[in-house]
Amino acid sequence: MNHATRAAKFIGDADRTTWHDETLWFVRTKRDKAVYAVPEFQDLRELASQIKNHTLSKLDFYLEQFEEQAKRNGVHVHWAADADEHNAIILDIIRQHNATRIVKSKSMLTEECHLNPHLIANGIEVVDTDLGERIIQLRDEAPSHLVLPAIHLKKEDVGETFFQHLGTAKGEVDPQVLTEAARQHLRARFLAAEVAISGVNFAVAETGGIVICTNEGNADLGVNLAHVHIAAMGIEKLIPRLSDLSVFTRLLARSATGQPVTTYTSHYTKPAADKEMHIVIVDNGRTKQLGRPDFRASLKCIRCGACMNTCPVYRRSGGHSYDATVPGPIGSILSPNIDMKKHSSLPFASTLCGSCSDVCPVKIDIHTQLYKWRQVLAEANEIPASKKWSMKLMGRFLTSPRALGIGGKLARHGIKFLPYSLTHARHFNVWAVARELPEPPKQSFHEWYKQQQVK
Amino acid sequence: MKVALFVPCYVDQFYPQVGIASLQLLEKLGVRAEFPAAQTCCGQPLANSGCERDALPIYRHYVDTFAAYDYVVAPSGSCVYHVRKHFDKLEQTSDVQHVRTSAYDLIDFIYNVLGVKEIPGSFPHRVGLHLSCHGQRGLHQANESEMTPVRDGQLRQLLGSLEGIELTHLDRNDECCGFGGTFCVSEAAISARMGQDRVADHLRNGTSVLTGGDMSCLMHLEGIVRRGKLPMRVMHAAEILNGTIS
Numbered sequence: 001m002n003h004a005t006r007a008a009k010f011i012g013d014a015d016r017t018t019w020h021d022e023t024l025w026f027v028r029t030k031r032d033k034a035v036y037a038v039p040e041f042q043d044l045r046e047l048a049s050q051i052k053n054h055t056l057s058k059l060d061f062y063l064e065q066f067e068e069q070a071k072r073n074g075v076h077v078h079w080a081a082d083a084d085e086h087n088a089i090i091l092d093i094i095r096q097h098n099a100t101r102i103v104k105s106k107s108m109l110t111e112e113c114h115l116n117p118h119l120i121a122n123g124i125e126v127v128d129t130d131l132g133e134r135i136i137q138l139r140d141e142a143p144s145h146l147v148l149p150a151i152h153l154k155k156e157d158v159g160e161t162f163f164q165h166l167g168t169a170k171g172e173v174d175p176q177v178l179t180e181a182a183r184q185h186l187r188a189r190f191l192a193a194e195v196a197i198s199g200v201n202f203a204v205a206e207t208g209g210i211v212i213c214t215n216e217g218n219a220d221l222g223v224n225l226a227h228v229h230i231a232a233m234g235i236e237k238l239i240p241r242l243s244d245l246s247v248f249t250r251l252l253a254r255s256a257t258g259q260p261v262t263t264y265t266s267h268y269t270k271p272a273a274d275k276e277m278h279i280v281i282v283d284n285g286r287t288k289q290l291g292r293p294d295f296r297a298s299l300k301c302i303r304c305g306a307c308m309n310t311c312p313v314y315r316r317s318g319g320h321s322y323d324a325t326v327p328g329p330i331g332s333i334l335s336p337n338i339d340m341k342k343h344s345s346l347p348f349a350s351t352l353c354g355s356c357s358d359v360c361p362v363k364i365d366i367h368t369q370l371y372k373w374r375q376v377l378a379e380a381n382e383i384p385a386s387k388k389w390s391m392k393l394m395g396r397f398l399t400s401p402r403a404l405g406i407g408g409k410l411a412r413h414g415i416k417f418l419p420y421s422l423t424h425a426r427h428f429n430v431w432a433v434a435r436e437l438p439e440p441p442k443q444s445f446h447e448w449y450k451q452q453q454v455k
Numbered sequence: 456m457k458v459a460l461f462v463p464c465y466v467d468q469f470y471p472q473v474g475i476a477s478l479q480l481l482e483k484l485g486v487r488a489e490f491p492a493a494q495t496c497c498g499q500p501l502a503n504s505g506c507e508r509d510a511l512p513i514y515r516h517y518v519d520t521f522a523a524y525d526y527v528v529a530p531s532g533s534c535v536y537h538v539r540k541h542f543d544k545l546e547q548t549s550d551v552q553h554v555r556t557s558a559y560d561l562i563d564f565i566y567n568v569l570g571v572k573e574i575p576g577s578f579p580h581r582v583g584l585h586l587s588c589h590g591q592r593g594l595h596q597a598n599e600s601e602m603t604p605v606r607d608g609q610l611r612q613l614l615g616s617l618e619g620i621e622l623t624h625l626d627r628n629d630e631c632c633g634f635g636g637t638f639c640v641s642e643a644a645i646s647a648r649m650g651q652d653r654v655a656d657h658l659r660n661g662t663s664v665l666t667g668g669d670m671s672c673l674m675h676l677e678g679i680v681r682r683g684k685l686p687m688r689v690m691h692a693a694e695i696l697n698g699t700i701s
Binding site: 021032035349350352353371378379383391398400412431433435438440441444446 | 469478494513515634639640641646
């Protein structure tokens with residue numbers, strides 16, 4: 001199944017599509033208001049872009065600096081080449097403490113590595129504590145958005161899920177009541193947890209500290225209550241200095257939700273007395289992406305989700321239509337790096353309108369990379385054969401003005417003289433699903449111009 | 456000044472009136488543009504499908520056809536954007552470099568090269584402006600809502616100078632229409648829905664004439680307008696501007 005097929009399924013529910021589109025557009029509009037209010041916002045984007053470019057160009061240096069500082073702070077640092085190593089390291093730490101109850105705050109990396117199923121298969125209870133994450137965990141679904149993981153669900157869906165799993169009243173849809181139920185449910189898990197796993201928004205090389213940005217404070221509650229804190233981060237999360245951080249915190253929340261800053265911006269540098277802190281630094285395909293000059297800049301991503309909120313395709317096809325850990329435009333340039341075959345349709349799930357690149361707080365040239373992935377995929381024969389051959393044919397055709405003239409004339413006459421039911425048959429003219437064909441003119445411009453010259 | 460008119464392949468076949476309006480409009484503004492008969496296409500449909508390699512002969516044909524002109528003007532920002540941005544795949548001979556910088560969208564050419572900021576004439580209609588992404592975001596012909604709340608641009612200014620015209624205030628000023636080249640068939644469901652939403656925005660806010668600088672978006676939107684039998688005319692901006700100058 002490709003993106004188009006999954007998207008068509010989503011869009012089949014027209015009302016829900018409208019609701020999804022408008023909900024995310026509302027977030028985009030909130031972002032706009034917050035951005036317009038900061039006169040230097042475009043300068044901040046440029047600065048952030050340059051800081052990230054610089055960091056990526058000296059990533060080996062900053063990674064080692066970070067490790068050294070973190071160790072000096074008393075933090076255990078682990079290196080994971082791929083998802084399996086990441087999962088094994090974390091399971092190992094949990095087992096060393098004979099722990100079975102884990103709370104986790106939102107981390108797309110653990111999602112990417114499929115940590116939850118791995119822990120559960122090994123007899124560990126792991127509870128996602130971000131409200132949206134918890135909802136989809138109860139439903140056994142994947143997140144459909146980077147920062148709004150349950151945005152595909154309406155409050156009625158949440159009510160039904162909580163009725164089934166948390167014992168709220170059947171038909172309860174009041175967000176206040178549902179949130180309170182989740183609070184009480186999660187509170188018990190927080191208090192019982194032996195190990196807390198978190199993601200990382202920024203890792204500061206000069207201090208060896210990590211920064212986590214949340215709105216719910218769930219990461220802080222989990223980390224401060226549990227005896228052991230495991231933070232998992234991709235190698236691209238680094239920034240050189242603490243003084244660079246404010247550039248990103250000013251951009252992140254504004255771009256994500258239109259807030260000036262996230263409710264909590266928490267710094268974790270060293271473990272509290274009698275506690276343990278681990279940082280797992282993960283590659284999982286990132287160095288491969290770093291080695292692709294055309295796609296390197298995708299590693300600048302700070303996971304704000306703005307490209308999803310702005311993407312007219314994402315808003316109308318839903319996050320699950322991408323069938324990837326990171327959906328939307330940024331996911332469509334990250335995912336083919338991980339599995340080109342599986343994600344071959346994603347770079348085509350775009351009109352290349354460019355709004356994603358314009359909204360990106362770190363200036364990733366997303367739509368240009370989508371275009372470039374298409375070239376890579378076609379060269380690797382990962383596009384439909386029919387498309388490949390028709391394009392080859394078209395290539396021949398479009399270098400000959402004569403052939404184009406004859407072909408065009410045939411097409412115009414075809415539309416004119418063939419029965420409407422045939423020219424607009426939806427089986428082989430997909431255009432006609434929702435659109436009329438242009439009314440064929442008598443003459444092409446070429447023909448008209450030639451006639452004018454004769455006169 | 457030696458100016459060529461580049462008429463995109465689909466405009467040539469299905470919207471010759473847009474090519475005619477472009478030619479006449481340029482002439483009224485003092486530019487006699489030639490139409491080199493050997494021209495075909497910019498190659499974008501192939502390249503956007505991932506088949507850039509198959510498009511190279513088309514690129515070369517374009518360069519051969521247009522290298523001798525000071526400016527190549529097209530009523531389509533998308534083709535111009537493609538020539539400027541993606542002809543980097545060719546060896547950068549002086550001819551290639553020249554055609555890349557001499558390619559101009561018609562409106563951009565009128566506004567920036569000819570320096571024409573106002574058009575004499577009247578067009579007493581409610582006009583909705585569709586900003587095509589490649590012209591707007593690619594060639595910077597209009598402000599982007601991602602950057603600023605100010606809704607301004609070349610076409611808005613030119614149209615706004617017409618007497619009696621009323622420009623529609625859209626809910627979403629610059630959302631993509633969903634045409635996207637081969638996207639319109641490979642992702643037909645999303646493409647159609649995007650177009651329907653765009654048209655609905657215009658309808659809701661009173662557009663009676665829908666216009667823009669790029670016929671490809673307009674072809675898609677016109678297909679939706681006609682399917683829905685909606686009370687809206689679709690015209691390329693060149694047709695409006697050409698019609699108002701006597």
